[in-house]
Amino acid sequence: MSPSDNIEPRLDRADSRVRHDAGLAGALRGFIDQVRSGDLGMLPVFVGLLLISIVFSALNPVFLAPNNLVNLLFDAAAVGFIALGVVCVLLLGEIDLSIGSMSGLASAITGVLWVGSGWPLLLVIPAVILTGAIVGLIYGFLRNQFEMPSFVATLSGLLALLGLQLYLLGPTGSINMPFSSALVRFGQILIMPAWLSYLVAIIPGTLIVWGARRADAQREAANLSSTGMSVPIAKAGVLTAALLFAVWYLEQGRGVPWMFGVFVAFVAGLDYALRRTKWGRSMFAVGGNAEAARRSGINVRRIRMSAFIVCSSFAALGGVFAAARLASASQQAGTGDVNLNAIAAAVIGGTSLFGGRGSAWSALLGVLVIMAISNGLTLLNLSSSLRYMITGAVLAIAVIVDSLARRSRASHGRA
Amino acid sequence: MTRSHQPGELLLRLRGVTKQFGAVTALQDIELDIHAGEVVALVGDNGAGKSTLVKVLAGVHQPTTGTIEYLGQPATFDSPGKALEMGIATVFQDLALCENLDVVANLFLGHEVNPWALDEVQMEVRAWTLLRELAARIPSVREPIASLSGGQRQTVAIARSLLLDPKIIMLDEPTAALGVAQTAEVLNLIERVRDRGHGVILISHNMEDVRAVADRIVVLRLGRNNGTFNANISHQELVAAITGASENSVSRRAARKLETADQIGEALQ
């Protein structure tokens, strides 16, 4: 039944001034409008990844070799976890500059409790995450109780946590972890079985089509216009094809790391929490207009607290992953470019520094960009001095894009 | 709403409410009664303290001194959430909407249907129903608030205040940016809400609107009560109460107009 068959117009189609884009061509037109108004979404990421692949594979063909990409995914998981937490604080327009130190401290605690004191891993990991949660709680308390700007609170945290990390590691300065242990194997060798990787690759497309069908049916029943299935099917088709190709390509090497799979599962979980729960809605509201959120009855302090706790906990988990990857907890863990990489990843992926805009997927996509750059530069045998400068420049560019897009959105009335 | 109230039943009683912002006394010894089934208009010049009074009742500000009784019990509105929960909804002068969220999200903010798996369809249907009641001209409820006009935003804010079926609804200049049809709908709505037995506090600078719907007119001047009138009060008397003198800029302007009209009349003769 086409909409024109209805005598009574749909609830949401009473206004004739609005162009209602229908079908594939309509969706494309809507997307172009959106990009032109400064709502860039994931576009910069795809352009970035394309450019990076072209440049680095021209400079060194090894860059695109399946096993190099597998290594890249192993490296991406730890920073990815940290970036996932950063997304939460950025959504509120806050920042956490101590995530690197938090991850370093987490790997030190892992080393001390697990290798040093012989605790079982099943106790160590919760203990580490709990430590992260407590640190986040302190930041949230400082922000709520003393109105301390989060960049100051977390900047002092950066130093304090680093100090604690050095103290825990003691004079030797590093703790090695046994290579045969489950944790290190997880961080260095464990690969998902091929059938499982392929299965996972089909899930997003299936969910898109299934979700769209369900939504359509519900909207039909509620006398709301439905969007039709052509767009979701096309989206799902492209996505599934791309993912299947990616898995197939990685299977030419070692395959998809478990570590990366776990990271993606967490991204999907956070995405659900942000988009489909009351908590997530409140996060966006507080980031958009905290006073309006407060007047709507949202407990702004509790939301802020939760964001800092989630951020530090993810940073702590990232620290455990990093320790697993390196098979050691050292004084260098979490220092250097870790902080910046994680923040840059979130921003490059499309989460705004100004609050109120972003998504969990930005951590995944952004970390792929950042890790691709870092991996490519390493393959070129560039010293870390140059790598730092380039990463710094990339973050600056990402922030400029973010600011320009924000200005354009403001002038196009899209917040 | 759990039970409806007898018309005339006292819902809210303020005694000696004072609010200070540092050196500024925004409200001093305010007395106010709100009954069920009654529209109380709150009028006064710019800076008279109207919005401050509304914010005290909405839990946004805490009174410095004074007592508030709600449904016969002493009450403190220590957060906006508490006031909403107790059945006091507000349309703020600055609207308090989140520009980055769409209309549906703003309407249901803090009161979403199904917290663990938001029911977008149900919320959207409810949103359209509420907006239709206000004769709203909103093209799409899935656009961010940032893309709406001032009047459309105001309509969204009004619709939001109706969502929870409150006992008292406070509207701080709800029609300032509205078109003719939408203003009429809001006035109709105020009467409907009153007839359902709810209390309404209306702030407006439009004396015509005020006299059209108000059962009582409470005048604030420089943060103090300056008289309570019924809707039959003459325009001059009301202006005099608001400005604090029968000789004021409004009356002078009216007199001047009359004079020029006379002069023109004489010249024509």
Ligand SMILES: Nc1ncnc2c1ncn2[C@@H]1O[C@H](COP(=O)(O)OP(=O)(O)OP(=O)(O)O)[C@@H](O)[C@H]1O
């Ligand atoms: N948050 C605040 N901090 C300090 N002073 C304030 C604050 N809010 C209001 N005031 C002061 O309180 C007084 C009353 O302000 P209020 O906003 O209640 O006026 P109003 O009657 O609503 O005026 P208008 O008709 O312009 O909306 C003003 O003098 C204002 O400067």
Ligand SMILES: [Mg+2]
């Ligand atoms: Mg005001």
